[in-house]
Amino acid sequence: MSVTLGVCATVLSPSASAAPDRSAAAATTSASSVAPFVEPSFAATCTWHEFGEGEQPPLSLLFVNPLCVEYSKRDITFDDGGALTFLLAEPSRFAAALSTCRYYQKDHWSVQTTTGATPLVAWDGQYWWNKVAQKAGARLTNFRIDGVPVGVGDVVVALRAGGFPNVADVLAAYGQDPGESGATVALPFDLYCAVLG
Numbered sequence: 001m002s003v004t005l006g007v008c009a010t011v012l013s014p015s016a017s018a019a020p021d022r023s024a025a026a027a028t029t030s031a032s033s034v035a036p037f038v039e040p041s042f043a044a045t046c047t048w049h050e051f052g053e054g055e056q057p058p059l060s061l062l063f064v065n066p067l068c069v070e071y072s073k074r075d076i077t078f079d080d081g082g083a084l085t086f087l088l089a090e091p092s093r094f095a096a097a098l099s100t101c102r103y104y105q106k107d108h109w110s111v112q113t114t115t116g117a118t119p120l121v122a123w124d125g126q127y128w129w130n131k132v133a134q135k136a137g138a139r140l141t142n143f144r145i146d147g148v149p150v151g152v153g154d155v156v157v158a159l160r161a162g163g164f165p166n167v168a169d170v171l172a173a174y175g176q177d178p179g180e181s182g183a184t185v186a187l188p189f190d191l192y193c194a195v196l197g
Contacts, residue, residue: 036173037182054085056092066102074110101193104128131193139182149179
């Protein structure tokens with residue numbers, strides 16, 4: 001949200017021109033180290049490891065580089081133990097993630113009070129980092145709260161309908177579809193990963 005507000009503030013400032021100025025948006029993005037979401041450079045070399053509800057990754061994945069995983073997290077419920085199963089699996093998932101310099105995760109979330117109920121919150125996520133290149137990215141699609149889509153894409157649609165196409169054009173790089181938001185950011189230097197190259 002702070003990314004969105006920062007971009008909006010830049011576009012709406014008195015110094016912003018009336019015509020769409022992609023170069024100004026690019027300069028703002030560069031200065032704040034925030035850019036639209038892109039796939040990581042190592043995505044094409046990923047060997048994907050897929051895990052079901054509450055399934056923990058094996059210890060053999062520690063220090064795999066790059067580590068690319070996909071998790072199903074759709075059964076986070078309060079009536080059948082799904083929430084507890086999810087919580088018990090998370091520590092090992094975090095341990096596997098934090099031990100690698102290049103990481104890419106895709107997951108599918110759904111949190112509901114009871115099986116079959118409208119999810120309180122749901123989304124599909126993509127998250128990655130490349131500590132060697134000092135970059136990371138995150139993208140949420142189909143993000144819904146109580147069935148209602150929420151994301152930069154929804155703001156873009158509202159701005160276009162409200163007569164603010166210039167602002168919509170700038171924000172569209174961070175999400176165009178309902179429930180979509182994404183960005184790529186800079187990471188601090190990591191000596192361990194820099195040495196490993």
